[in-house]
Amino acid sequence: MMEFVNPASVPKVRLRTGEELPCVGMGTFGSDRFAPEQVSAAVAGAIRCGYRLFDCAACYGNEDQIGRVFRDAFDEGTVKREDLFIMTKVWNDMHERVEESCKKSVEDLCCDYADLFFIHWPFPNYHEPGCDADARNPASKPFSVEEFLRTYRQCEALLEKGLIRNIGVSNMTVPKLEATLPLMRIAPVACEMELHPCFQQRELFDYLVAHGIQPIGFMPLGSPQRPERDMFPDDVADLQMPEMKQIAAAHGVHPAIVALKWARQRGQIPIPFSIHEAEYAGNLKAMTQDPLTEEEMSVVATLERNNRLVKGQVFLWEGAKDWHDLWDEDGRLWGHTDSPNTTGES
Numbered sequence: 001m002m003e004f005v006n007p008a009s010v011p012k013v014r015l016r017t018g019e020e021l022p023c024v025g026m027g028t029f030g031s032d033r034f035a036p037e038q039v040s041a042a043v044a045g046a047i048r049c050g051y052r053l054f055d056c057a058a059c060y061g062n063e064d065q066i067g068r069v070f071r072d073a074f075d076e077g078t079v080k081r082e083d084l085f086i087m088t089k090v091w092n093d094m095h096e097r098v099e100e101s102c103k104k105s106v107e108d109l110c111c112d113y114a115d116l117f118f119i120h121w122p123f124p125n126y127h128e129p130g131c132d133a134d135a136r137n138p139a140s141k142p143f144s145v146e147e148f149l150r151t152y153r154q155c156e157a158l159l160e161k162g163l164i165r166n167i168g169v170s171n172m173t174v175p176k177l178e179a180t181l182p183l184m185r186i187a188p189v190a191c192e193m194e195l196h197p198c199f200q201q202r203e204l205f206d207y208l209v210a211h212g213i214q215p216i217g218f219m220p221l222g223s224p225q226r227p228e229r230d231m232f233p234d235d236v237a238d239l240q241m242p243e244m245k246q247i248a249a250a251h252g253v254h255p256a257i258v259a260l261k262w263a264r265q266r267g268q269i270p271i272p273f274s275i276h277e278a279e280y281a282g283n284l285k286a287m288t289q290d291p292l293t294e295e296e297m298s299v300v301a302t303l304e305r306n307n308r309l310v311k312g313q314v315f316l317w318e319g320a321k322d323w324h325d326l327w328d329e330d331g332r333l334w335g336h337t338d339s340p341n342t343t344g345e346s
Ligand SMILES: NC(=O)c1ccc[n+]([C@@H]2O[C@H](COP(=O)([O-])OP(=O)(O)OC[C@H]3O[C@@H](n4cnc5c(N)ncnc54)[C@H](OP(=O)(O)O)[C@@H]3O)[C@@H](O)[C@H]2O)c1
Pocket: 026, 027, 028, 029, 030, 031, 055, 056, 120, 170, 171, 192, 193, 217, 218, 219, 220, 221, 222, 223, 224, 225, 226, 254, 256, 257, 271, 272, 273, 274, 275, 276, 278, 279, 280, 282, 283, 310
C-alpha cells in the first residue's frame, strides 16, 4: 500500500508575494538514465502520495509525458490545477524565443500556466542532451548583462500576459544578480541552485534571503545518479559522509532523509528526484516529522566542502580557462577587471 501524506500536513514556504508552496518538491530530471515514462510514472505516484510541487524543464525531454499525468489527475479529480505548483524552465537555446518555449512547456504540461518559470541558465550557451564532459559549443559566449536582460524582459512580459505566475532564475552568482537585479522591473521570487550538505553556497544563499528571493535547492542528495559528464574523481559523496550516516542512524533513516531535513530546516526548498516509490514517499513524509536537533543542524553545517557537482564545463566559451570561470569565484563578472560585485556591461 502506498503511503499517503496529507498535503495539508506538509509545511509551506511563503514567497515574497505571499503565495505559499510546499517545503519539498519532486525533481523530474531523468539524468540521461531514466526514460521519460519512468519519470512520468513517478510523478503520477508522487501526486497520489501527496506531492504538490513539481520541478520540470523543457530540456528534460519529458514534459509531454508528465503533462499526460497531470491531465489524467485533473480529469480523474485526484487534484485540481490550483492544488499543484508547477515549475518549468526555458532552455539555453530558446533565450530569444521565450514565449514560444513557455507556451510549449505549458501546453505539454497541460497546466494552462506555470506557477514559476525559470531561466534555466543565465546565458544562451547550450549542449546537446546526453553530451559528454568534453563537449564544447563554439557559439558559446561569456555571460552578458544585456543578453540576460533581453531574456528576462520576455519573462516579465509573460507574467503580464498571465502565462506564468512568477519568475525565477537559476544557476546564478552574486555578481550576476548584483548586475541584473537593479535593471529588472519585476524581481524574481526564487533562485534554483545546487545545494546539498557538501555544497551549501552560503554567500549566495544569504544574498538571496536578504533580497527576498527563495532558494530552491537542486541535487539535494548530491545526485548519486547524475550524468557521467558531471562525475569527477574528486567529487565528495554527501550521503557517505560519516556524520550524515551517524545522524541518520540516530533517527533510524537513510542519510538522504537527513539531507532533506537539513535543507528544509535551513530554509531552502529541496526538489529530490527518485523513480522509487518508497524513496519519494519517504522524502515527503520526512518533512512532516522528527526534525533534526539544533546540534545536528550545526554538524551538517560543518560538512561544506565547496563540492560543486554541476560544474557547467560544457557551457564554456573560447577564452575561458576552466569551469571556475562560469561561477565568478573572484567576486567579479568574467572579463571585468573593476572591483568585485560592480554592475554593468563591458
Ligand atoms: N536548475 C538546474 O540547473 C538543475 C540541475 C540539476 C537538477 N535540477 C533539478 O533537481 C532535481 C534533483 O536533482 P537530481 O535528481 O540530480 O539529484 P538528487 O535529487 O540529489 O538525487 C537523486 C537520486 O537520489 C536517490 N534518492 C532519492 N531519494 C532517496 C532516498 N530517500 N533514499 C536513498 N536514495 C534516494 C535516487 O537514486 P537511486 O535511484 O539510486 O535510488 C535518485 O536518483 C532534478 O530532478 C531536477 O528537477 C535542476
